[in-house]
Amino acid sequence: MSAPARDLWRWRSARPVRARDRLLLGALAGFGLIAVGRLVDFWFRNEHVAQPALYVVLSIALWYGVSRIVLSWVAYTRVRRPEHRVAPPGLRVAIFTTSSPGEPLAMFEQTLAACDRIRYPHTTYLLDDTRDPRFRECAQRHQAVWLELVGLPGAKAGKINGALARVTEDFILVLDPDHLPFPEFLERVLGHFDDEWVGFVQVPQAYYNQARSFVARGAAEQTYSFYGPLQMGLHGLGATVAIGANCTFRRKALESIGGHGVGLAEDLVTSIRLHAAGWRSVYVPEVVSRGLVPEDLGSFYKQQLKWARGVYEVAFSELPRLFRRLTGWQRISYFTIGTYYLFGVTALVFLVIPYLYLWAGVQPASMYFQGFLVDAVPVAASGVVMYFVALRWLAHPATERGTHWRGFVLKFACWPIFLAGTLLAIGRAEIPYIPTAKEAQRGRFLRLAWPQLLLFALYGATVWRVIAKRLHETGEGSLQLSSQAVWGMVAFATLPVVLSAGAVYAAWRSRHPAPGNPWDAVDVTRLGGTA
Amino acid sequence: MKRRYRLLVSLSVVAGAVAAILLLNSLSANARGPLSGMLERVGAGVGALEQSVRRRFSGPGRAGELAWFDRYRQDRELLQRPDSILLGAYESGLPTTLDGVGALERKVGLPLPLIQIYTAWGDKPEQRFPLRVVTAIWDYGSLPVITWEPWLTDFENTLHPELPLRDARDQQGMAAIASGQYDFYIDTWAADAATFGKPLMVRLGHEMNDPYRYPWGPQNNTKEDFIAMWRHVVARFRDARATNVLWVWSPHVAYGYWELYYPGDEWVDWTATGVLNYGPIAQWSEWWSFDQIVGTKYAALAAFGKPLLLAEFGSLAVGGDRAAWFRDALESLPSRYPMVKGLLFFEVARDQTVTYQPIDWTVGRDSSVVQAIREAAQRWAPGVPMRPPP
DSSP states (O other): OOSGGGOTTSOEEOOOOOHHHHHHHHHHHHHHHHHHHHHHHHHSOGGGBSSHHHHHHHHHHHHHHHHHHHHHHHHHHTOOOOOOOOOOTTOOEEEEEEEOTTOOHHHHHHHHHHHHTOSSOOEEEEEEOSOOHHHHHHHHHTTOEEEEOOSOTTHHHHHHHHHHHHOOOSEEEEOOTTOEEOTTHHHHHHGGGGSTTEEEEEOOOOBSOGGGOHHHHHHHHHHHHIIIIIHHHHHHTTOOOOOSTTEEEEHHHHHHTTSSOOSTTHHHHHHHHHHHTTOEEEEOOEEOEEBOOOOSHHHHHHHHHHHHHHHHHIIIIIHHHHGGGSOHHHHHHHHHHHTGGGHHHHHHHHHHHHHHHHHHOOOSBOOOHHHHHHHHHHHHHHHHHHHHHHGGGOSSHHHHOSOOHHHHHHHHHTHHHHHHHHHHHHTTOOOOOOOOOSSOOOOOHHHHHHHHHHHHHHHHHHHHHHHHHHHHTSOHHHHHHHHHHHHHHHHHHHHHHHHHHHHHHHHHHTTSOOSSOGGGGOOGGGOOSOO | OOHHHHHHHHHHHHHHHHHHHHHHHHHSBTTBOHHHHHHHHHHHHHHHHHHHHHHHHHOOHHHHHTGGGHHHHTOHHHHHSOSSOEEEEEETTTTTOSHHHHHHHHHHTSOOOEEEEEEEOSSSGGGSOOHHHHHHHHHTTOEEEEEEEOOOTTSOTTTOTTSOOGGGSSTTHHHHHHTTTTHHHHHHHHHHHHHHOSOEEEEESTTTTOTTTOTTSTTTOOHHHHHHHHHHHHHHHHHTTOTTEEEEEOOOTTSTTGGGGOOOGGGOSEEEEEEEEOGGGSTTOOOOOHHHHHHHHHHHHHTTOSOEEEEEEEEOSTTSOHHHHHHHHHHHHHHHOTTEEEEEEEEOSSBOSSSSSOBOOOOTTOHHHHHHHHHHHHHSOTTOSOOOOO
């Protein structure tokens, strides 16, 4: 950690994109598309249909996954880093950060102190509904304006809109209270508002507590690629996503859409509405602040459920309404984001298939497995290669590069959460807006790990039955001719079990959160600058 | 770098590349790449491994019962000149399961060391050499018999642009095979058969003199072309060192001129014919006894001097006494038809290949037929059919 290259508190930037990088990404994407074409040609054959309804379900699950990989390739080929533009003097800028009951005061001390040290002239506002006089005192200590905004509907976004009506600044940086901004934050983003059609400028969410637990590391790893090459690609496609925190808005833009969006996915809703209103977006791939990522599994699951439920609002209400006013890539981008949590459904499909076969003898597709492998491996390999090549454009490669296996394990662990989010969204069931916990929560093992433990039990029982059956029941003349299919399916059932072990491990570790609070050790006088 | 070293480096890079290419090619089987070739062997290997693990727990099973047959099936010479009748079957559970053969075996109380499967030519995975099934048959204790049907329309023009268009292939198809147009397929199959390595019987292009049934018949081809095709295929196998294959020549003796399709003594190991009594179910058929079907042709078949296989043996139930048909046929075998050295029951419950309605050839569920078979076999001389020594 002490090595200067790995110092989390310095300003960092993704590397520039050169012509030959684009050539390489284009060539890789082309190769991948050929591989996908071959897989299409293999998969969609009538002779492969065994049980038509299940075949359709399996096909949807598979091609949902493949199409998302292909779309990420499209984004990667458009990776762009905008030229820095010097911020003109004299812009009137506000920083909004919100406090809610139960949030730790000590964290606000740090955040507001860091805001005070931002060099570009600005006014910091603390949007407070704690009814706790200590928050007011804290704001005053750090030259921040205290605004009491109690009883407004719409939680965080409600407070932002309430504050918007009470202040007059032209540019608003919405900062999550767990984020410690660096002094150069505003200088790096404000120049892009030169273009009067730029509605918002987004920067990455980077973290400083990822080393404190397995969950924190995995949760952070999940986001690295998104805040690096993927958002840079979306920027290249004119579809940068505003992600609520660390986003600087033009007041006129927010006003043109009737204020900041409200709801569980308020950030995405705001983003799509701004794009639909014709505002342009800029993504600056620079680390100019660092915040917190959930450290315990319970908080992580809650955050994911909130997002899963919320993001569907984009697919169900915003996208159909605004569809005609978006560009082609914006449509594809928001549709892809709006359906991200369908992973919960497709994971279930892949989970169930081997058990259907091993218990009931039903299989959706009958295909020559070797043939499938020969055509599927190049697609998977292209996906992996492309992912790792694109990691060159991480915002801070020295600390973010890696296989990100914890991130993948943790994503797979979330399938029951995503599934629940999907069902809640379809049923229009409401879940309350709760800010993501800033302090690690002590987790109860069984409460967090029961879906995975149930899967282990099912898997164990199934393997036990398969072995017993094949040892004593299966005819001698059938054993050898069925072994490839049966053991292939057992292998297919084993993969999710191995992945789920990561979730169980995370739940086990979450029983004892890391001691202390991450912000205690931060010296806000030493943020920013180059190493 | 000195010139000497440059030369050395260049040469070793070339040598390394050559070695890598040879290695990859040795993993593949001609038309198939190294990946799918390897995966296929892994698939067959997993099955064999599981079977052997189970035998360790629950005994040698059927393969153990047929241990006496191992001496024959391992010995190609002995299989060319068997000293008794080898029984066997095709059962419609194949190629998914061999248990149907086992069940029939227990019913008739006779070992069925031959097991037949059918496979067609073509590009599809199931049209490759059936390594997995053949391995399973072998590990089940039996000798595989493959009826190998040279359908030419299952090859894709996209993969083989040099072939004539699909509709134009059947006409003079045998001449096309003989000219080498399908060597890409034959050679792969032969290489896989050589990899399998153990003896197996291949009945190629059966009923080649029937002008109605199969595209390799005289409606599309001359008998000279059929013979040229046969010799070409066998020669390709010999070149690929697939000498473990026993070649079974199988005309349809109800149609004329079948003797003229004989490829020659050095190209054939067994002769064969089907013996199916359809009874009066179709306009072209009536109740024929075994003698009526085979009797007048036997002398000519025996004259080739090769062991004779009754490759599809059965009778329907309608139109006569089915049990008597089987009893008479089987009893007469060793005495009147001594060159018959193989017989494959045609255990198919729903045969739709010739008639429009599915017809039932199975003997296993007809207790009177089962009884007739048992009685007939008891009257045979000791050691007939081939079975374990007492």
